[in-house]
Amino acid sequence: MKIIEQSVAWIQPPPPNTLEIIERAGRTCYKSEDKITPDSAAKFVQTIQNSGHSSVIEHVSASMLFVTDRGVTHEMVRHRIASFSQESTRYCNYGKEKFGQEVTFVRPIRMRDESTYSEADYPRDYWLWHQAMMHAEEYYLQMLDCNYTPQQARDVLPNSLKTEIVMTANMREWIHFFTLRCSTKAHPQMRDLALKALALFNKDVPMLFASLADLHLKDA
Numbered sequence: 001m002k003i004i005e006q007s008v009a010w011i012q013p014p015p016p017n018t019l020e021i022i023e024r025a026g027r028t029c030y031k032s033e034d035k036i037t038p039d040s041a042a043k044f045v046q047t048i049q050n051s052g053h054s055s056v057i058e059h060v061s062a063s064m065l066f067v068t069d070r071g072v073t074h075e076m077v078r079h080r081i082a083s084f085s086q087e088s089t090r091y092c093n094y095g096k097e098k099f100g101q102e103v104t105f106v107r108p109i110r111m112r113d114e115s116t117y118s119e120a121d122y123p124r125d126y127w128l129w130h131q132a133m134m135h136a137e138e139y140y141l142q143m144l145d146c147n148y149t150p151q152q153a154r155d156v157l158p159n160s161l162k163t164e165i166v167m168t169a170n171m172r173e174w175i176h177f178f179t180l181r182c183s184t185k186a187h188p189q190m191r192d193l194a195l196k197a198l199a200l201f202n203k204d205v206p207m208l209f210a211s212l213a214d215l216h217l218k219d220a
Helices: 018-030 041-051 054-059 070-076 124-145 150-156 171-181 188-204 206-216
Strands: 002-004 007-012 061-069 083-086 104-106 162-170
Touching: 007 162, 007 188, 018 041, 018 054, 041 054, 041 206, 054 162, 054 171, 061 070, 061 104, 061 171, 061 188, 070 162, 070 188, 104 162, 124 150, 162 171, 171 188, 171 206, 188 206
Parallel strands: 002 104
Antiparallel strands: 007 061, 061 162, 083 162
16 A cells, blocks of 8 residues: 655646737737737736636636545536546556556545654544555455456545546636635645645746735645
């Protein structure tokens, strides 16, 4: 059994000329392309945002790889205006050598790395979760040994199972995603992942994501 932390990484970040793309698309509405200058994009995009003309930012998209658990991805795929490609438990056989013949689980964020616990402070909730994962792996591998197919054996795998999913969406939908999933009302595991992603978006396109970052990242 392997336990990992969840993570995020770019597949395709927002292009370096994101603001210029938005400006060019937006000025088409007003036939004001002649006002485009080398430094006009930022001011134009700010004006667009202030006016609530959010459809213009849909012309730029980005793709991100999330390594998380199955419970989180069940929430992610509810975002309709996005495309998803996810690791398949039907076709991925975790009992094969290329998967290390072990099952990988994502540690719940409320629990510390088990190596940091002393015998005196080893919490019962972590022990219960750890035992449940061990049994799930054991039964999954036994089912494969009994000639069950991966899609049949997966019935015993829990929400903590590690999975990888690529999400592609336009900037407007990413903003909507972070508005919902970075909230303190979001599931803690989901929120932790969304905050990691928001930090990358804010680094690459602060003009679009700074307000969300100021709201959510400073206290995260």
